[in-house]
Amino acid sequence: MTDDIQAIEALQDNAPLAPHRSQLAEVWLQFRQHKGALLGGGFLLFITFAVLFGALIWDLDPGKLDIRAKDHRPIYTALWDSDAKTSWKHPFGTDQLGRDGLANMIAGGRTSLAVGWAAMLLSLFLGAFIGVMAGYFKRLDGPLMRLTDLFLSLPILPMLLVAVTLFRQPLRANFGPEGGMFILIVGVIGLTSWMHTARIVRGDVLALKEREFVLAARSAGTTSRGIITRHLLPNVISPIVVSATFGLATAIITESALSFLGVGFPSDFPTWGKMLADSVDRMQEFPERVMLPGVAISLTVLAVNFLGDGLRDALDPRIRGR
Amino acid sequence: MKMKSLLLGAAASFAMAPMAMAERGSDGHVNVIYWQAPSILNPYLSGGTKDVEAASLVIEPLARYDDKGALVPYIAAEIPTVANGGVSADLTSITWKIRDGILWSDGTPVTANDAKFTAEYCMHPEGGCAQAAFFDGVQSIDVLDTMTLKITFNQPKPNPYGPLVGGQSPVIQAAQFADCLGAKAPECTEANFNPIGTGPFVVDEFKPNDVISFSANANYREAGKPKFATMTLKGGGDATGAARAVFETGEMDYAWNLQLAPDVIAKFEEGGKGKAVAGFGPLVERLEMNLTDPSPDLPEGERSTVAHPHPFLSDARVREALSISIDRELLVEVGYGKAGRPTCDLVPSPDNYAANNTFCLTQDMDRARALLDEAGWVDSDGDGVRDKDGKKLSILYQTSTNAVRQDFQALIKQWWEEIGVETELRNLNASVFFGGDPGSPDTFQKFYADVEMYANTFNGTDPQQYLAAYRCGNEPKPSSQWQGENINRFCDPAYDALIDELARTGDIAKRGEIAIKMNNMLTKDSHTIVGLVHRGRVSGQANSLGGHVLNVWDSELWDAAEWYRIK
Numbered sequence: 025m026t027d028d029i030q031a032i033e034a035l036q037d038n039a040p041l042a043p044h045r046s047q048l049a050e051v052w053l054q055f056r057q058h059k060g061a062l063l064g065g066g067f068l069l070f071i072t073f074a075v076l077f078g079a080l081i082w083d084l085d086p087g088k089l090d091i092r093a094k095d096h097r098p099i100y101t102a103l104w105d106s107d108a109k110t111s112w113k114h115p116f117g118t119d120q121l122g123r124d125g126l127a128n129m130i131a132g133g134r135t136s137l138a139v140g141w142a143a144m145l146l147s148l149f150l151g152a153f154i155g156v157m158a159g160y161f162k163r164l165d166g167p168l169m170r171l172t173d174l175f176l177s178l179p180i181l182p183m184l185l186v187a188v189t190l191f192r193q194p195l196r197a198n199f200g201p202e203g204g205m206f207i208l209i210v211g212v213i214g215l216t217s218w219m220h221t222a223r224i225v226r227g228d229v230l231a232l233k234e235r236e237f238v239l240a241a242r243s244a245g246t247t248s249r250g251i252i253t254r255h256l257l258p259n260v261i262s263p264i265v266v267s268a269t270f271g272l273a274t275a276i277i278t279e280s281a282l283s284f285l286g287v288g289f290p291s292d293f294p295t296w297g298k299m300l301a302d303s304v305d306r307m308q309e310f311p312e313r314v315m316l317p318g319v320a321i322s323l324t325v326l327a328v329n330f331l332g333d334g335l336r337d338a339l340d341p342r343i344r345g346r
Numbered sequence: 347m348k349m350k351s352l353l354l355g356a357a358a359s360f361a362m363a364p365m366a367m368a369e370r371g372s373d374g375h376v377n378v379i380y381w382q383a384p385s386i387l388n389p390y391l392s393g394g395t396k397d398v399e400a401a402s403l404v405i406e407p408l409a410r411y412d413d414k415g416a417l418v419p420y421i422a423a424e425i426p427t428v429a430n431g432g433v434s435a436d437l438t439s440i441t442w443k444i445r446d447g448i449l450w451s452d453g454t455p456v457t458a459n460d461a462k463f464t465a466e467y468c469m470h471p472e473g474g475c476a477q478a479a480f481f482d483g484v485q486s487i488d489v490l491d492t493m494t495l496k497i498t499f500n501q502p503k504p505n506p507y508g509p510l511v512g513g514q515s516p517v518i519q520a521a522q523f524a525d526c527l528g529a530k531a532p533e534c535t536e537a538n539f540n541p542i543g544t545g546p547f548v549v550d551e552f553k554p555n556d557v558i559s560f561s562a563n564a565n566y567r568e569a570g571k572p573k574f575a576t577m578t579l580k581g582g583g584d585a586t587g588a589a590r591a592v593f594e595t596g597e598m599d600y601a602w603n604l605q606l607a608p609d610v611i612a613k614f615e616e617g618g619k620g621k622a623v624a625g626f627g628p629l630v631e632r633l634e635m636n637l638t639d640p641s642p643d644l645p646e647g648e649r650s651t652v653a654h655p656h657p658f659l660s661d662a663r664v665r666e667a668l669s670i671s672i673d674r675e676l677l678v679e680v681g682y683g684k685a686g687r688p689t690c691d692l693v694p695s696p697d698n699y700a701a702n703n704t705f706c707l708t709q710d711m712d713r714a715r716a717l718l719d720e721a722g723w724v725d726s727d728g729d730g731v732r733d734k735d736g737k738k739l740s741i742l743y744q745t746s747t748n749a750v751r752q753d754f755q756a757l758i759k760q761w762w763e764e765i766g767v768e769t770e771l772r773n774l775n776a777s778v779f780f781g782g783d784p785g786s787p788d789t790f791q792k793f794y795a796d797v798e799m800y801a802n803t804f805n806g807t808d809p810q811q812y813l814a815a816y817r818c819g820n821e822p823k824p825s826s827q828w829q830g831e832n833i834n835r836f837c838d839p840a841y842d843a844l845i846d847e848l849a850r851t852g853d854i855a856k857r858g859e860i861a862i863k864m865n866n867m868l869t870k871d872s873h874t875i876v877g878l879v880h881r882g883r884v885s886g887q888a889n890s891l892g893g894h895v896l897n898v899w900d901s902e903l904w905d906a907a908e909w910y911r912i913k
Contacts, residue, residue, distance in 0.1 A: 089757060
């Protein structure tokens with residue numbers, strides 16, 4: 025008879041009570057707690073898909089003028105005003121030249137969001153790069169941070185106006201009127217909104233590079249490049265992601281403001297900001313022409329802000345689980 | 347008792363009224379809004395209507411046109427005619443008498459020397475005067491005595507009322523501008539911004555492209571006028587804002603040039619604080635075809651100059667195709683309603699000079715396509731855009747920022763793309779576009795685009811100067827600081843000959859014939875200028891502003907001295 029050796033209880037190798045969760049799952053669990061962030065994220069996904077693929081379903085040309093069908097009201101107007109000129113052919117109504125409202129919302133949103141995403145990615149890349157460089161290399165800290173201060177003090181709108189005057193012609197020649205303006209606007213917004221990311225990243229890197237694991241990595245002979253990509257960047261990813269979401273919102277608003285001022289894209293190229301600007305004349309008679317793009321801008325920006333808020337909570341291990 | 351006091355009050359106010367009327371500046375303050383902000387108060391350095399009209403409050407011509415197109419003397423004592431001996435029988439000279447006792451706003455007397463100086467100022471060869479067409483054919487200017495000026499022309503001038511007549515050609519003070527001749531003209535900021543004049547108002551403060559404060563001219567020739575002590579002329583913003591300020595909020599008393607869609611104006615008028623006033627003059631909204639190459643590949647200074655003809659717009663067939671593919675009826679319906687009618691002409695009125703062409707009034711897409719085919723522009727690569735020798739038929743089409751103009755752009759772009767012409771739209775801030783700043787690449791004079799759209803008109807009832815603008819060599823170019831009225835860079839010796847013939851012809855019917863021929867050379871025969879809409883001038887006037895008659899033949903502010911407040 026062989027006796028199984030019973031380990032004392034404390035040394036028993038029992039399976040954990042709950043299955044192990046990856047960090048991603050932890051983040052997702054925490055993120056789910058934030059109702060606003062869920063809604064915001066859902067709306068952002070919806071609007072992104074709507075503008076990307078909406079044109080496949082709603083295939084009217086946004087620039088097509090149909091003067092006979094001008095000044096249609098949105099379909100919901102029929103609820104309280106049965107005499108209103110409405111038609112299921114134009115659920116969001118048409119403008120004074122008979123351009124379809126829905127098709128314009130889709131096309132305009134595509135530009136606005138594309139500008140937002142592209143400018144955000146550019147500023148994210150620049151901000152993270154400059155922040156890490158300034159935080160990690162002591163020699164670069166002073167000059168890079170003064171550069172950041174310099175950019176922080178630049179007023180973005182006047183600068184954009186000057187840039188439009190200076191660079192429109194060469195960019196137009198090389199990339200066409202819409203492409204050139206896209207590059208110009210994305211470029212200027214990206215180049216003038218990386219500073220906050222850079223400051224946050226620098227602060228975090230300054231603290232992280234004195235930690236033991238970085239010291240250990242360095243004593244093991246890891247190169248600076250290795251330390252940055254393997255150890256520092258993964259640890260600063262959460263502030264980067266959060267500031268990126270806010271950057272997206274700012275970029276959308278700046279583009280709208282530019283279009284509203286009439287210095288952005290050509291007048292027949294819809295963006296939400298331009299649709300708003302064009303409708304101001306008839307704001308009292310056709311409030312929906314201002315409301316629809318205006319609400320779309322506001323909701324998108326709000327959704328992005330909520331998403332950023334939720335991500336910040338979810339990515340912070342000290343808040344997570346509470 | 348109550349009745350009695352009411353009656354007494356009424357009687358008193360009647361008794362008071364003439365007294366109040368008699369006093370200069372008794373009606374307080376008046377606000378005028380020009381949504382294109384004036385940038386200079388010297389009409390000789392700017393062709394912009396906004397600048398000419400703002401300046402007309404301060405500086406006046408010898409005579410000016412009234413609301414019926416008849417001449418009325420301003421600085422002059424009377425209108426010289428052949429009958430009263432003021433115009434010589436052979437029509438080669440005109441003798442103006444300066445009004446007795448007329449003073450500049452600084453208190454010094456106006457003399458014939460000032461008028462002579464003004465002509466020299468504009469005719470200076472280095473000056474690049476924006477109103478040079480008014481002085482066409484002037485041979486000499488002589489001061490006969492301090493109050494008499496004789497202008498001699500180099501040939502019989504049937505319409506001798508060109509120089510120093512009308513809002514665009516006012517008399518400036520010789521003492522003030524003495525050092526500003528020729529190339530130095532734009533440098534005299536103080537004089538250009540604060541001209542001393544004989545008009546009802548003097549400039550208190552001028553902020554270029556923003557606001558001008560005026561006060562009543564203490565030395566104005568008519569006692570008791572102007573009724574308003576001060577005036578603010580606010581510039582900038584847009585036509586919508588200007589209309590709102592007059593019709594809905596009542597902040598402004600007069601708004602110039604409300605180029606808004608008819609439904610928008612009607613809606614604003616429901617605000618009840620003002621009314622829209624309209625009149626038909628010779629104002630035409632038109633497309634200007636650039637006959638020179640605006641390509642950015644050309645070095646600065648050669649772009650849009652006669653050195654390089656336009657790659658495709660120099661072909662009249664292309665221009666005609668662009669013209670007849672436009673449905674003008676629809677443009678009028680969308681943009682102007684009752685304040686516009688379709689036209690193909692450059693000179694749509696007065697009747698004696700109107701060609702009343704109809705060749706363009708029916709949209710004809712098939713013919714437009716056939717013309718382009720004939721000119722060799724075919725869509726060889728199947729992308730929907732015509733091309734020839736590897737060059738695409740692609741047009742940059744610019745205008746000022748204005749909702750109606752952007753609607754026009756969208757409509758015209760659609761038609762042009764239907765006939766296979768790629769169109770890129772561009773709109774520029776009106777103050778910049780019409781600003782005439784030689785440093786800016788975005789002015790209508792520089793014309794760094796293939797086609798541009800705007801409206802233009804002439805003062806007075808005679809189109810001679812207006813048509814004379816299209817003389818060879820009168821185009822904006824670097825050597826003239828980009829000033830000049832021949833915006834299209836049109837050049838045809840036969841046309842120049844007609845300019846001279848018109849200048850020699852006295853018979854009014856014959857003049858009409860020649861003017862119509864010239865109009866047709868620019869429109870029907872060459873499609874250099876493509877008329878779109880004969881526009882009425884629409885302005886907004888507060889219900890409390892009295893004494894104004896809309897004048898389509900001269901500056902809209904021509905009667906500012908008569909304006910009063912309806913109490």
